[in-house]
Amino acid sequence: MEKKSYSVKEAKLKIQNFCVYQDRCHKEVIEKLRQMNMIPEAIDVIVSELIQDNFLNEERFAQSFARGKFRIKKWGRVRIVRELRLRNISKFVVDSALKEIDASEYLNTLDELARKRNAAVKETNSFKRKKKIADYLLYRGWETHLVYEKINELVK
Template sequence: MEAKKPIILDKKAALMKAEHYCAYQERAQQEIRNKLYEWGLHSADVENIISELITTNFLNEERFAMAYVSGKFNIKKWGKIKIKQGLKLRKVPDRMIAKALNSIDYDDYLKVIQDAAEKKLRTITEKEPYKRKHKLVTYLMGKGFESDVILSVLKDNNLQ
């Protein structure tokens, strides 16, 4: 199979294509940077285009972080740990990650954990209570929820 050839674009074409790429969906700066390099641009041009996208508000890291948190929490029902890892992989600054995570309503967060626990409990066939609880906690931690919050929710809702 033939190796995929990089697309070589000039700066103007790359800017237009990047604007379209950003308009379609919120993007992190790192995603755009990777895409521009993939299109065969050099670092000076890449940074100029990123600056232009920020100036014209096509690229907004804070808006991206908020959209990412909202989507992963409301749609995928991920916990804060897993969401934070996803944002760190996209090189979003820590203060923006913290601000975006703080936008999650705490009561909604507890409700999502409770709902996920109740749903999972119905599928766990283990009879021994300790192993059953261990499987449930492991599952919830895998979804990115904090162990102390999980244990608190399980205790408060008698889901042991």
């Protein structure tokens, strides 16, 4: 089956719509353009025009990503940083994105998650119980020292 070929103008319009629907990072846009069989020179031109026209803004993407993953999926900072680094976001932009997360809201969310998980775990052995809760919270990207403080506070 033959893939459709796009002119630079058509591709730019399609990618603008792609970016308007949801904030995107450079990596996602470049992958999408490659899937559309665009040549590297065209990709460079389109990406630079998208940045110029503010359709593509990595800082805005990182901030909305951090806010969304924290508020909706209840991810911790470690997981958010890992996911942003996978998308080739610079350390400076990642650090500014993490400032979007309110410190007290962050600790309240950890407390809420830990309490819910503690209630859900049926294990009676306190060591196994602590391990199950810790594994759950660490998988979601919460900092190790915060996780163990919280677990020691909840499970005696």
